[in-house]
Amino acid sequence: MPELQLQQKTSYELIEEQSRLNEIARELKSAPVISLDVEVNSLDPHSAKLLLFQLAVPDKAYLFDARHLDLRPFQEVLGDEKILKIAQNAKFDYGMLKELVGIEIVNIFDTMLAERVLTCGLTKLGDLSLVSLSRKYLGLELSKEIRKTFENHLRDFTKKQLDYAATDVLVLFPIYEVQKARLEKERLEKIASLEFKLVPVVSEMELRGFLIDVERWRRAIDDYRRKAKEVDQKMQEELRPYSRATQKDLFGNHANVVNLNSPSQIMEAFRRVGLDLPSTGEEILARHDHPLAKLLLEYREYEKIISAFGDNLLAKINPKTGRIHPDYMQIGADTGRFACSNPNLQQIPTDSLFRSCFIASPDHKLVVADYSQIELRIMAELSEDPVFMKAFREDQDLHALTASQMFGIPLDQITKERRFQAKSINFGLMYGRGAKSLAAQLEVSEEESRQLLDKYFRQYHRVKTWLDSVAREAVRRGDSTTLGGRKRYYEKVTPADPNYERQASYIERQGKNTPIQGTSADITKMALVNIRQRIRKEKLDAVPIHTVHDEVVVEARTSVAERTAKIVKEEMERAGEELLKKVPVKVEVAVSDVWEH
DNA sequence: GGGCCGAGCCAC
DNA sequence: AAACGTGGCTCGGCCC
Numbered sequence: 188m189p190e191l192q193l194q195q196k197t198s199y200e201l202i203e204e205q206s207r208l209n210e211i212a213r214e215l216k217s218a219p220v221i222s223l224d225v226e227v228n229s230l231d232p233h234s235a236k237l238l239l240f241q242l243a244v245p246d247k248a249y250l251f252d253a254r255h256l257d258l259r260p261f262q263e264v265l266g267d268e269k270i271l272k273i274a275q276n277a278k279f280d281y282g283m284l285k286e287l288v289g290i291e292i293v294n295i296f297d298t299m300l301a302e303r304v305l306t307c308g309l310t311k312l313g314d315l316s317l318v319s320l321s322r323k324y325l326g327l328e329l330s331k332e333i334r335k336t337f338e339n340h341l342r343d344f345t346k347k348q349l350d351y352a353a354t355d356v357l358v359l360f361p362i363y364e365v366q367k368a369r370l371e372k373e374r375l376e377k378i379a380s381l382e383f384k385l386v387p388v389v390s391e392m393e394l395r396g397f398l399i400d401v402e403r404w405r406r407a408i409d410d411y412r413r414k415a416k417e418v419d420q421k422m423q424e425e426l427r428p429y430s431r432a433t434q435k436d437l438f439g440n441h442a443n444v445v446n447l448n449s450p451s452q453i454m455e456a457f458r459r460v461g462l463d464l465p466s467t468g469e470e471i472l473a474r475h476d477h478p479l480a481k482l483l484l485e486y487r488e489y490e491k492i493i494s495a496f497g498d499n500l501l502a503k504i505n506p507k508t509g510r511i512h513p514d515y516m517q518i519g520a521d522t523g524r525f526a527c528s529n530p531n532l533q534q535i536p537t538d539s540l541f542r543s544c545f546i547a548s549p550d551h552k553l554v555v556a557d558y559s560q561i562e563l564r565i566m567a568e569l570s571e572d573p574v575f576m577k578a579f580r581e582d583q584d585l586h587a588l589t590a591s592q593m594f595g596i597p598l599d600q601i602t603k604e605r606r607f608q609a610k611s612i613n614f615g616l617m618y619g620r621g622a623k624s625l626a627a628q629l630e631v632s633e634e635e636s637r638q639l640l641d642k643y644f645r646q647y648h649r650v651k652t653w654l655d656s657v658a659r660e661a662v663r664r665g666d667s668t669t670l671g672g673r674k675r676y677y678e679k680v681t682p683a684d685p686n687y688e689r690q691a692s693y694i695e696r697q698g699k700n701t702p703i704q705g706t707s708a709d710i711t712k713m714a715l716v717n718i719r720q721r722i723r724k725e726k727l728d729a730v731p732i733h734t735v736h737d738e739v740v741v742e743a744r745t746s747v748a749e750r751t752a753k754i755v756k757e758e759m760e761r762a763g764e765e766l767l768k769k770v771p772v773k774v775e776v777a778v779s780d781v782w783e784h
Numbered sequence: 785g786g787g788c789c790g791a792g793c794c795a796c
Numbered sequence: 797a798a799a800c801g802t803g804g805c806t807c808g809g810c811c812c
Binding site for chain 1 (some may be wrong): 797800801803804805806809
């Protein structure tokens, strides 16, 4: 079989004439399935040049010299809902074709996403490359060396380059065939289909990017820089008497005694002062009522923001667009959640000092919408706990209600502390949290913490049985499932394994959390797909530009912002109600000039 | 000078 | 330091 593929891969045609391109564009309209790929001289669609565009049917590849040809005739084929388009990491090709040609692909099968869906939890991201997939499914060793040579775009393409380009599209067919069968066998077609429909949303999210108020951001960071410096100097002075190092620099300034960013140096310096710590983590420092511990915590708070978000964020502004264009990894987490990087806009501090620096384009507004307590609602739905379900149906303050029922106190007499304890349990349970760790957070004894959990489970009996059941099943079956039909697989563990207890309890915690977190991801993804569809149907000037797990940010022209907000709310709730039948879904939406709720 | 890792910490 | 799920980023510190 691999030999046969090798034979087939060399069947290609290089097209340099527009008339021939037009002819093929007409012919391909009757093809049920095609594969596609692009070769470009840059990964940034805003500055890249399209060099080669590849299309294929199972036995032949067409290589179009994109430097000299008008690819727009392919709009009809690529935009045809009846023709399936196979691509590896389709987000990339979609973005390039949209930005550089103005073509939008519909009906996508992405071999990379398919593989991620099929092996979720078992594979590393590197295993998703076309090289890995070809090896796994075809026993074929691809070489990616040639790709780099596409940078020189003035010369004729070499035979090696053309072979490479043809192979890249031809291998997609046999890979697709096997993946398709496996998706059906594992009942993963539905979730894979959702992921495929999400590709254009994610690609457009990256293309559009987010506008930053640079001056405002600089002021916020400078403010933190000043504060950090003050604390740093204070600490150096406090620690200097205990240090042997007393050097001064050329200007007579004292050298720093300790690098506050180095945990090992901190540990050593603190020990000399008589502050002997097992670690310099936040928890430990907070527990010690020592002025130096307090100062260090303050320093870390400032330093973290400065280093992680300061100039580095501004450095990510694209010179061509003046905006931030992060990379969204569509199935970044094994639960199905997105991941975001370069920069990770999913970890911008919630403080409005920072979020308000993310702004709408001129003449635009931001529609910011998020689900209210979606994960707890999912836990209520999945566990079918009657008390939990009733609380959501009556739109009650769930944490206060939990406290009221646990402690037998009327709702209006719940103290902040009681509510906090109840809230900690509500959230903690979704992570598989135990009595010991709960005791640490609540600063009570392990025995008291155990009693709190007992009280909780007496009220929410079904929550306990559900959690125990999914935990057990995760270990026994080796997978977890979400309401959207997503699966997460776990490495097999056996009682014979010396680490069995530790591994099994880890899988148990993941088994409790994955159906909840994963279903939340399913819902947000369904919403994003439907929001885009509605926006296009009504021809609104609006586009999703960001998502943070249970939150969606859409940039809309001011004139249609209110209408967009209505659609976003409707579609998010509809997506939620598609999967949650026993519990209502609540979405809060705001229209604003900046990223805030 | 680059790659890797753990510590620490931001988000949900 | 470990304790409760999912990520990414920066740093120091180590390696080659």
